[in-house]
Amino acid sequence: MEVMDKQSALDYINQMFPTEASLSGVEPLVQKVQSEIRHVDAEILAAVRQQSNSGSKAREDLAAATHAVEELMYKIREIKTKAEQSETMVQEICRDIKKLDFAKKHITTTITALHRLTMLVSAVEQLQVMASKRQYKEAAAQVEAVNQLCSHFEAYRDIPKITELREKFKSIKQILKSYVFSDFSSLGTGKETEESNLLQQLSDACLVVDALEPSVREELVKNFCSRELTSYQQIFEGAELAKLDKAERRYSWIKRRLRTNEEIWKIFPASWHVAYLLCIQFCKLTRKQLVDILDNLKEKPDVGTLLLALQRTLEFEEELAEKFGGGVQNREKKTDTEEADRGDNVSDIRKKYEKKLARHQGSGEEEPDGCKDLSAPAAGFNFRGIISSCFEPYLIVYVELEEKTLMENLEKLVQEETWEIEEGSQTNILSSSMQVFLIIRRSLKRCSALTKNQTLFNLFKVFQRILKAYATKLFARLPKGGTGIVAAATGMDGQIKTSDKDERVICYIVNTAEYCHKTSGELAENVSKLIDPQFVDKVDMSEVQDPLVQDEFSAVITKALITLVHGIETKFDAEMLAMTRVPWSTLESVGDQSEYVNGINTIFSSSIPALGTLLSSIYFQFFLDKLASSLPPRFYSNIFRCKQISETGAQQMLLDTQAVKTILLDIPSLGRQTSGASSYSKFVSREMSKAEALLKVILSPIDSVADTYCALLPEGTPTEFQRILELKGLKRTDQQSILDDFSRRGSGITQPAIAGPSAVPSAPPPSAAPAITSPVVVGSLISREDVLARAAALGRGAATTGFKRFLALTEAAKDRKDFRKLFTG
Numbered sequence: 172m173e174v175m176d177k178q179s180a181l182d183y184i185n186q187m188f189p190t191e192a193s194l195s196g197v198e199p200l201v202q203k204v205q206s207e208i209r210h211v212d213a214e215i216l217a218a219v220r221q222q223s224n225s226g227s228k229a230r231e232d233l234a235a236a237t238h239a240v241e242e243l244m245y246k247i248r249e250i251k252t253k254a255e256q257s258e259t260m261v262q263e264i265c266r267d268i269k270k271l272d273f274a275k276k277h278i279t280t281t282i283t284a285l286h287r288l289t290m291l292v293s294a295v296e297q298l299q300v301m302a303s304k305r306q307y308k309e310a311a312a313q314v315e316a317v318n319q320l321c322s323h324f325e326a327y328r329d330i331p332k333i334t335e336l337r338e339k340f341k342s343i344k345q346i347l348k349s350y351v352f353s354d355f356s357s358l359g360t361g362k363e364t365e366e367s368n369l370l371q372q373l374s375d376a377c378l379v380v381d382a383l384e385p386s387v388r389e390e391l392v393k394n395f396c397s398r399e400l401t402s403y404q405q406i407f408e409g410a411e412l413a414k415l416d417k418a419e420r421r422y423s424w425i426k427r428r429l430r431t432n433e434e435i436w437k438i439f440p441a442s443w444h445v446a447y448l449l450c451i452q453f454c455k456l457t458r459k460q461l462v463d464i465l466d467n468l469k470e471k472p473d474v475g476t477l478l479l480a481l482q483r484t485l486e487f488e489e490e491l492a493e494k495f496g497g498g499v500q501n502r503e504k505k506t507d508t509e510e511a512d513r514g515d516n517v518s519d520i521r522k523k524y525e526k527k528l529a530r531h532q533g534s535g536e537e538e539p540d541g542c543k544d545l546s547a548p549a550a551g552f553n554f555r556g557i558i559s560s561c562f563e564p565y566l567i568v569y570v571e572l573e574e575k576t577l578m579e580n581l582e583k584l585v586q587e588e589t590w591e592i593e594e595g596s597q598t599n600i601l602s603s604s605m606q607v608f609l610i611i612r613r614s615l616k617r618c619s620a621l622t623k624n625q626t627l628f629n630l631f632k633v634f635q636r637i638l639k640a641y642a643t644k645l646f647a648r649l650p651k652g653g654t655g656i657v658a659a660a661t662g663m664d665g666q667i668k669t670s671d672k673d674e675r676v677i678c679y680i681v682n683t684a685e686y687c688h689k690t691s692g693e694l695a696e697n698v699s700k701l702i703d704p705q706f707v708d709k710v711d712m713s714e715v716q717d718p719l720v721q722d723e724f725s726a727v728i729t730k731a732l733i734t735l736v737h738g739i740e741t742k743f744d745a746e747m748l749a750m751t752r753v754p755w756s757t758l759e760s761v762g763d764q765s766e767y768v769n770g771i772n773t774i775f776s777s778s779i780p781a782l783g784t785l786l787s788s789i790y791f792q793f794f795l796d797k798l799a800s801s802l803p804p805r806f807y808s809n810i811f812r813c814k815q816i817s818e819t820g821a822q823q824m825l826l827d828t829q830a831v832k833t834i835l836l837d838i839p840s841l842g843r844q845t846s847g848a849s850s851y852s853k854f855v856s857r858e859m860s861k862a863e864a865l866l867k868v869i870l871s872p873i874d875s876v877a878d879t880y881c882a883l884l885p886e887g888t889p890t891e892f893q894r895i896l897e898l899k900g901l902k903r904t905d906q907q908s909i910l911d912d913f914s915r916r917g918s919g920i921t922q923p924a925i926a927g928p929s930a931v932p933s934a935p936p937p938s939a940a941p942a943i944t945s946p947v948v949v950g951s952l953i954s955r956e957d958v959l960a961r962a963a964a965l966g967r968g969a970a971t972t973g974f975k976r977f978l979a980l981t982e983a984a985k986d987r988k989d990f991r992k993l994f995t996g
Contacts, residue, residue, distance in 0.1 A: 288332075291320040295340055302347050305354075310347060311378035318382075348387055351376040355391060358435070374438040381440065388443065396449045399428070400456055407460060415464055415472060418480040422487040425453050447495050447552070454491075454557045462561050472565055474572045481621055484559045491554040559622070566626040573614050574633040580610050581637060585644045590676045599785050601683045607641050608690050619701045628706045631698050635720050638691055642723035645680050649734045669738030674778055677738075678785035681731045685787075688724040732790060736797040739778065743802055746770040747809040755813055755820030756900065764830040765823065772834050775841060783842020791844045795851045798838065803858030806831060810862060811891070815900045816869055825866040832859035869898055877913045889913065
């Protein structure tokens with residue numbers, strides 16, 4: 172029965188007796204419960220009795236198991252005792268048999284050793300006879316047999332007889348070595364043609380050398396190579412041939428030697444690689460002699476002679492690499508060079524210096540290499556550079572000649588530059604820039620075919636100087652401002668006059684500088700792929716591949732765009748001068764827009780469409796930003812330069828101002844580049860609205876002019892307000908009361924009037940090309956010195972001029988959003 176908690180019991184009782192009438196069944200229920208209790212007690216008692224009986228039976232079973240284990244242990248001990256007795260009996264039976272077995276084993280070993288000793292004695296005697304008769308083929312096999320027999324007597328080295336035999340065998344091997352070396356000394360003396368069996372005898376002698384120690388073979392091959400190169404050393408150390416222009420004859424000599432003796436040298440086993448080792452010694456000796464020649468030159472080597480010798484050396488090294496393995500690897504290495512300029516041929520080197528080489532040509536022609544390939548060793552020797560690397564320290568004259576040639580070509584290209592674009596051209600870049608990089612790529616290909624080490628890096632530095640020189644040429648072509656007494660007298664000092672052609676040339680220069688900026692980085696990447704790995708880090712000098720050169724072209728872009736802006740400003744200023752000459756005080760009626768407005772419209776109508784077509788969107792947007800920060804403030808300041816303005820004159824000027832505003836807002840449309848013009852339009856509208864506000868102040872009545880000025884131009888100054896009163900025609904005596912009233916209003920602002928920008932930021936770098944946000948002017952009490960101080964903190968570590976400084980200044984001015992103050996002196 173499940174145990175119920177108190178609540179459950181109450182629920183159960185309430186369920187059994189829901190009403191008072193049901194309480195009559197309590198007595199039967201109690202009797203039933205008592206009956207069940209008695210039944211449960213009886214079951215418990217029976218279970219206890221049964222458990223008591225089970226414990227007695229368990230103890231009896233445990234005692235029986237213990238007795239069985241004791242009996243099992245007794246039987247095990249009895250079996251072990253009988254086994255030991257059996258083992259003792261077997262040992263006694265086999266004792267005599269074991270002695271006989273050991274005796275048999277010793278007798279067998281002794282008989283075998285005596286038999287081998289007999290064989291060894293006989294083999295040594297036979298080897299001695301063969302050695303005396305110079306029977307090399309039989310002796311080679313006999314040496315192998317004696318070596319195997321001697322290996323069985325390693326444990327008997329202290330026995331006198333064995334020691335005697337080993338010493339005798341050693342002396343016989345020494346005799347064989349001396350005979351073999353003596354016979355090989357006759358190789359190459361002509362005896363092989365007189366004695367028909369000499370080559371076969373030497374071939375058999377090679378078998379003996381293989382049977383002897385490896386050091387014997389190394390010594391023999393070394394002596395043979397040294398003997399072969401003795402005549403070479405004597406020939407080319409002489410005064411006649413010990414010259415740089417005779418290098419080709421050196422390689423012809425060894426190739427002729429290899430071809431002539433190919434059949435004779437077949438006596439050497441292929442595994443000896445005699446021709447391979449001979450070529451290695453030849454290369455090392457040739458390198459030493461060439462270094463001596465170069466060191467002993469009294470003056471700088473002739474470039475043509477030096478390059479021809481280097482070219483022939485490279486060709487020879489390549490032939491050796493092909494002959495002895497590695498040709499596929501070299502062809503893969505050549506791929507990078509071929510990709511640099513597929514239109515050129517390495518043979519251009521000789522063509523380039525053809526005249527200089529004419530007097531140095533040797534009489535001997537290059538021998539064709541008829542040698543067949545020989546087996547190369549598994550660990551191949553790298554022939555590439557083994558000789559040619561000795562030329563590296565002396566190639567500075569080649570680099571100097573390349574630089575001179577490149578500079579001459581650059582001067583010629585710039586002189587022949589028309590500063591116009593060919594019809595149908597889609598690039599809008601000057602042809603001279605493409606030609607400059609073409610001659611640089613050709614120079615790179617020529618040099619990389621010769622060397623990929625220090626010389627290539629030196630030439631890369633030359634490329635940098637050439638590109639900087641080209642950037643200087645582009646910079647010099649930009650229109651310059653007027654200077655001198657005449658310019659100062661005419662008011663044109665520092666101003667830049669630009670024609671329509673000048674503006675097109677400036678755009679071409681911008682596009683060309685951008686092309687050079689991009690291509691110079693690609694050039695550095697190509698050089699880093701070709702050059703030896705130890706120079707790669709020197710080529711990758713900074714964050715970009717070639718920052719020094721690229722900064723030069725960035726500066727050209729910046730200067731060109733600023734020049735373009737200055738040219739527009741100069742034209743604009745001429746119309747502003749015409750504006751000041753209009754008799755504003757005597758105008759009788761308001762008519763159409765004034766003539767100077769038509770002039771401004773003509774300026775932009777003739778210039779902007781071409782600029783929008785030639786400049787990319789990035790640089791055109793930059794150009795717009797500079798115009799926005801310059802022209803509206805100039806127009807505003809120019810109003811103060813006018814003489815007295817009547818009410819009719821102010822109305823006419825207000826009409827003109829709205830016309831000029833419309834013209835300025837239409838500039839993006841004229842250039843057909845309106846994608847990023849929204850910020851430009853907002854700024855122009857805000858700045859021109861100041862000019863409109865100024866004219867509205869001039870139009871206001873005298874008694875309310877101060878209120879109008881404070882409401883429309885809250886940034887105004889007392890000086891500016893006084894000038895407005897003068898424009899209205901008030902005399903000094905009449906101005907004083909109005910000025911006093913203005914001063915009492917406390918309207919003075921520390922900001923000075925804007926006269927136009929005096930500093931302009933750099934153009935965006937071509938690689939980054941960020942969009943320039945147009946300036947926004949809002950009044951602020953923060954001084955210009957505070958702005959520059961914050962800019963210095965933000966721009967620390969960046970360039971003091973250029974686009975980085977511009978970004979720092981703009982970041983510093985975010986709080987006040989007064990970009991005009993960044994460009995005021």
